[in-house]
Amino acid sequence: ETGVTQSPTHLIKTRGQQVTLRCSSQSGHNTVSWYQQALGQGPQFIFQYYREEENGRGNFPPRFSGLQFPNYSSELNVNALELDDSALYLCASSPGLAAYEQYFGPGTRLTVT
């Protein structure tokens, strides 16, 4: 157990809808990164938040957005869902930008129909 929690565990949405995924970072960790993992592939970096500010973004469209709160928990929002958004969404927390370790939560499995 890494101490990183995510909710919900599973989610089914319809194309065009919006979704919000949540992540609670490990105690003492101020940095949260979000990744998308399609079936059979490695995780792909979506974006990272450090002390409530976005600190880097991967090759994802603007309909993927996020927030980090003062307690360092985080949300990932996806608008106008597409079928290809079906994936495992992972958040990872770390104790700072310079830290080597990133610890993953259990993930949220999103299915878009």
Added chain:
Amino acid sequence: QKEVEQNSGPLSVPEGAIASLNCTYSDRGSQSFFWYRQYSGKSPELIMFIYSNGDKEDGRFTAQLNKASQYVSLLIRDSQPSDSATYLCAVRAAGNKLTFGGGTRVLVKP
């Protein structure tokens, strides 16, 4: 060319043998290198990281890094059936973004 490349496998290894996993990367600015293990339906868990050329050992695992060849490997000694999983290589350049390979599936047969 993918930024981080791994053989997808499966790599079939007899119990008790050494499993050898390889990973190559394209960004010469990469600074640190990570191996994660992912069981089916679960999230990745960090096995170890390395940032200096040479070997780094942790229990039954040894990571090897050769920055000149842009190559990092993972050896698993005395492989056990519980080691059967997908092993993800990840690379970090500037910042804290991890770039992952597609993973190598390892099957340890009793």
